[in-house]
Amino acid sequence: MIQSFDPRMNRLGLPDAPVTAATKTALDQFGTYEVFHQKKDGAPYVYVGPVHAPEADVAFLFAKEQFSRRFACTGMWVVPTAAITVTDYVGDQESAYDFLPLLPKSVAPAPGNADDTAGEAAAYAAGEEDYDIFHLKKRGKAHQHVGKVRASSPAAALQVAKAVFGEQRPVVNVWTTRSADVLRSDEEDRDIWSTTPEKKYRDAISYKVQDRIEKFKAENK
Amino acid sequence: MYGSASTHDLPTTATTGLENEDPILLAEFEARIARGEKIEPGDWMPALYRKQLTRMIEQHAHSEIIGSLPEGTWITRAPGFRRKMAQMAKVQDEVGHAQLLYSAAETLGKTREQMLIDLINGKSKYSNVFNYPTPTWADSNVISWLIDAGAIVNQLANAKGSYGPYCRALDRICAEEAFHLKYGHDAVVHMATGTPIQRAMMQAALNRWWPAIMTFFGPSDKMSVHTEILMRWKVKMASNDECRNQFLDMYVPKIWEIGLTLPDEKLAKNEETGRWEFTEPDWEDFKRVINGDGPCNAERIAVRRAAEENGAWVRRALLTPKTQYVRPLA
Ligand SMILES: [Fe+2]
Ligand SMILES: [Fe+2]
Ligand SMILES: [Fe+2]
Numbered sequence: 064m065i066q067s068f069d070p071r072m073n074r075l076g077l078p079d080a081p082v083t084a085a086t087k088t089a090l091d092q093f094g095t096y097e098v099f100h101q102k103k104d105g106a107p108y109v110y111v112g113p114v115h116a117p118e119a120d121v122a123f124l125f126a127k128e129q130f131s132r133r134f135a136c137t138g139m140w141v142v143p144t145a146a147i148t149v150t151d152y153v154g155d156q157e158s159a160y161d162f163l164p165l166l167p168k169s170v171a172p173a174p175g176n177a178d179d180t181a182g183e184a185a186a187y188a189a190g191e192e193d194y195d196i197f198h199l200k201k202r203g204k205a206h207q208h209v210g211k212v213r214a215s216s217p218a219a220a221l222q223v224a225k226a227v228f229g230e231q232r233p234v235v236n237v238w239t240t241r242s243a244d245v246l247r248s249d250e251e252d253r254d255i256w257s258t259t260p261e262k263k264y265r266d267a268i269s270y271k272v273q274d275r276i277e278k279f280k281a282e283n284k
Numbered sequence: 285m286y287g288s289a290s291t292h293d294l295p296t297t298a299t300t301g302l303e304n305e306d307p308i309l310l311a312e313f314e315a316r317i318a319r320g321e322k323i324e325p326g327d328w329m330p331a332l333y334r335k336q337l338t339r340m341i342e343q344h345a346h347s348e349i350i351g352s353l354p355e356g357t358w359i360t361r362a363p364g365f366r367r368k369m370a371q372m373a374k375v376q377d378e379v380g381h382a383q384l385l386y387s388a389a390e391t392l393g394k395t396r397e398q399m400l401i402d403l404i405n406g407k408s409k410y411s412n413v414f415n416y417p418t419p420t421w422a423d424s425n426v427i428s429w430l431i432d433a434g435a436i437v438n439q440l441a442n443a444k445g446s447y448g449p450y451c452r453a454l455d456r457i458c459a460e461e462a463f464h465l466k467y468g469h470d471a472v473v474h475m476a477t478g479t480p481i482q483r484a485m486m487q488a489a490l491n492r493w494w495p496a497i498m499t500f501f502g503p504s505d506k507m508s509v510h511t512e513i514l515m516r517w518k519v520k521m522a523s524n525d526e527c528r529n530q531f532l533d534m535y536v537p538k539i540w541e542i543g544l545t546l547p548d549e550k551l552a553k554n555e556e557t558g559r560w561e562f563t564e565p566d567w568e569d570f571k572r573v574i575n576g577d578g579p580c581n582a583e584r585i586a587v588r589r590a591a592e593e594n595g596a597w598v599r600r601a602l603l604t605p606k607t608q609y610v611r612p613l614a
Binding site for chain 2: 065067068069071072075077078079080081084085086087088089090091092093094095097110111112113114115117118121128129132133134144145147149151152154155199202203204205206235236238262264265266267268270272275276278279280283
């Protein structure tokens, strides 16, 4: 049995050498969700990283723990990785929109017009949906939400996004996802983000070590 | 770590496999890195780049999760409520670092299941310093301050590397390390400037840990195999000796200023060369320990394995049939 300095380890009665090699079944670590957060009110949602989780609500909990534990934020979105459509990555001076596969003219959608409520209702009735669009401005940085478009498929959403946001440069990479696939934090639950400030023991500035060092030096000249 | 402390098993030029790569794609890849652009998961990359980065980020992730054990063991016995809370917060950060890093490695194609299996079956390495025990609270403090300080030297260098997902993870990690460093320094200073018993306990812990700390950045450059190509690809960002020297420059004065000593009579800075001189660490012993024969290797792996196995039924119960796996995006 393994002997540890930690009595809790000893209580586990761990064997010195395992008899068999460990194995894991597929999906033992679940699938992944991509997480975006909003740093402060009005700021765009920015990509922070993935989490592994069995479903969206749990993904949200894990994401909150992982990405808002130390960095204040005012909102969070989680999206199943498989629900995101990704363009090719292009160079830091280029636009990914210039490299989209061309749709046949007849199916290339026109950008949704926000004022046209009748047309909008008809489009939704015909099966169009909202898509969220995210841009990566520079390799190594994080994707940022730029807005929504209405379209009938991810490929069509990218074409609409090109018409609406294509002027922005550079755009190294674009992500799009059905808005319905995004789990968003609720405005009503805002108070879940306000737990950080009281935990001073987690901040570097609350350790006034220099005072103690100076005192020690003065006493031990 | 904690970065690149185990790049002792790098390939020699004979096994790079570069001759099998498409020369045009390879030239574009190298030009992108030379321009200072990052590589992202959707890009073409040489097999050797993928392999070395996977290994390096995976080892870094393992080091975070195994590294949380020697400090985690002190949470229940930390002196005072505030220190318990702080120690717990630090340990939680380290586990969070592992999560970030496993995901970054996963974008290169290796599943998290496989990485965890390789760790608990002893196939993967992690930072060798965590194969040593923390018999007292002061030992835990030495890790919090000096091992994290070493880790930061590595991580700041690696954050300038070429792989986007690793850089993003390291940026978050480095931001949290600021707290670890201050917390650790505070804990050490508290003991070193405390009662004679506290002071003696801290000195003893420092004496125990110093040889391991001197090996933290890996074997000296003169012993390391060829790493030129990994430097060019910005996989390895600084040599072991450069990192070690930078660490000594930053922290030895801080150790001495609180009246602690270091168990190496040769340790001194050569003001002419700007390099620290010291007794060469026992690299044979380092090899022996990293290959499994250290005081805590078996315990670390066994604890990790028990945690994996004891949690398996919970994960099985949570798994929904519609789950499909795709690699994380970035
Ligand atoms: Fe860490
Ligand atoms: Fe650490
Ligand atoms: Fe740390």
